[in-house]
Amino acid sequence: xxxxxxxxxxxxxxxxxxxxxxxxxxxxxxxxxxxxxxxxxxxxxxxxxxxxxxxxxxxxxxxxxxxxxxxxxxxxxxxxxxxxxx
Numbered sequence: 001x002x003x004x005x006x007x008x009x010x011x012x013x014x015x016x017x018x019x020x021x022x023x024x025x026x027x028x029x030x031x032x033x034x035x036x037x038x039x040x041x042x043x044x045x046x047x048x049x050x051x052x053x054x055x056x057x058x059x060x061x062x063x064x065x066x067x068x069x070x071x072x073x074x075x076x077x078x079x080x081x082x083x084x085x086x
Contacts, residue, residue: 016046023048041066
């Protein structure tokens with residue numbers, strides 16, 4: 001089970017089996033795991049991505065519930081004029 005705290009300091013719990021977590025299984029420098037709830041459709045999901053992509057590249061994740069793209073990291077300035085990471 002994954003537990004995270006939101007900005008209001010209330011706990012939000014996520015429970016996923018390994019086969020429910022989508023994303024890469026390899027990455028130079030390691031992997032990062034993110035569990036989140038889509039703000040549009042409230043679908044809970046988990047994704048993995050490489051640490052290198054998060055720190056030096058662009059990371060977008062697509063919601064399985066509504067197909068919305070979520071911008072997680074933009075270190076190349078593709079979507080904004082400055083670097084953005086959540």
